[in-house]
Amino acid sequence: MILEVFVTALISIDNLTLSYENMTVIENLSFEVFDGDYLCVVGENGSGKSTLVKALLSLKKPDKGSIEFGDGLKKNEIGYLPQQNVAQKDFPASVYEVVISGCLNSRGIRPFYSSKDKKRALDNMELLNITDLKSRSYRDLSGGQQQRVLLSRALCATKKLILLDEPVAGLDPIVTAELYDLIKKINKSGVTVIMVTHDFPAALKYSKHILCMTEEDWFFGSREEFLKSKFVNFMRGGEELD
Amino acid sequence: MIEIISEIFSSPILVRAMIVGILVSLCAALLGVSLVLKRFSMIGDGLSHVGFGALAIAAVMNLAPMAVAIPVVIIAAFLLLRLSSNGKIKGDAAIAMISTGALGVGVMAVSMSKGMNIDLNSYLFGSIMSVSSEDVVISVILSVIVLFIFVFFYTKIFAITFDENFAKATGTAADIYNMLIALLTAMTIVIGMRLMGSMLISSLIIFPALCSMRVFKNFKSVTICSGIISVITFLAGMIISYAAETPCGASIVCVNALSFIVFYIIGKIKKTT
């Protein structure tokens, strides 16, 4: 039993190369995500963070290398918050319809949603303070409200792992603080968290591991290792530029 | 009015057309919501042209029309789906190419078979006379299957329509459901083509969805409202076509266009109040 805790990586990324057409975005990236980890992915705009997230979700095929899920993880146990809002402007969908669609991955072939799914959706809406928006149309909401709706949906889909691509973008400071608390709680309950963020202080405060990506290079290690590395200066510098 | 309706119901040809028409309208409208939102409405249009080509060739070669058209249109549906989701080839141009190509082949086939009794007009613009009692049986079976599958997979259809990437990322087999939608669309178009005509059948897919999207703001209401609008406009179109002796396909499209204007205005009024 003790051995297992050490051996099982939830996800192993080995020599991963990702590119668009002929432009290589990520080259020879290797790291592991452990069960119960809280990994923050930081780095410049355009360094390939979102592309990496898409590859982890098998939305993007690796050009080279591999992404392997450990025994513990199936695709339908993953929650995801995309960076860009993909739904079209005129899409008719209520907030509740969007949130509960996150429960779909646990339904398998079965039709409709169970009362358990419905409760899960309502609970997650409560967590993000959007219960009163339940029957509002998603397209009529503000950016921050839409972000919270998509977060509730991501929580509905999450069983073992949640991938968050810039979750606090568009949120006010109070909601941001609440959100970090919430993610911490979820992580404590055993869910592995991978979060892309530009919020450097938050990354340092909450993460167990950090993946730092720049145009040419990358760093992966524990938070303590990161603080001792040269990348920490780079990030501080980058932070000031913003 | 009541007189006209009772006349319609006393004619077996008209009753057959009614049964097929109501079922097809319902199927087309439900699928239409997803197709319109996924920007796939051109696929419906392309498929109806392919269907015309298949029917024409079946008639010329003296084969059972449905038996030829169903597999051909289903194959075309998968092909068009792949073309439009593949970013490299221009999807809309590919669809236009396939649909005009099929149309050309169909017209050639029909005109080369002068000896046979094929009415090009009814193929293109539909005719209630062309609905045989075998067609009714096949249509009823197929449309019940389409409706059942749609309701059974409703939650999945919503998810892949709203955000296909999220659905894929979290373990829903989006590609399979996309193919399912294409398959159901192909079946609906083949069933409705004889009655509505291949030029007009795709209006059944597009209009009801666009109408209800003017007024309703959640997916379920839009879907239900589409179904209702579609059946009502079909019945109204049939009655007009009978009373004014106009072709039924064209009459139905006109009623649909009119109802779009009405829903557009209702939507505007709703917004301001």
Ligand SMILES: Nc1ncnc2c1ncn2[C@@H]1O[C@H](COP(=O)(O)OP(=O)(O)O)[C@@H](O)[C@H]1O
């Ligand atoms: N769909 C795409 N097609 C072509 N290039 C892309 C696409 N998506 C992203 N890129 C490019 O890949 C690079 C990495 O993008 P991205 O992963 O979004 O960066 P980040 O999330 O770190 O800001 C950028 O240079 C971007 O322009």
Ligand SMILES: [Mg+2]
């Ligand atoms: Mg990004």
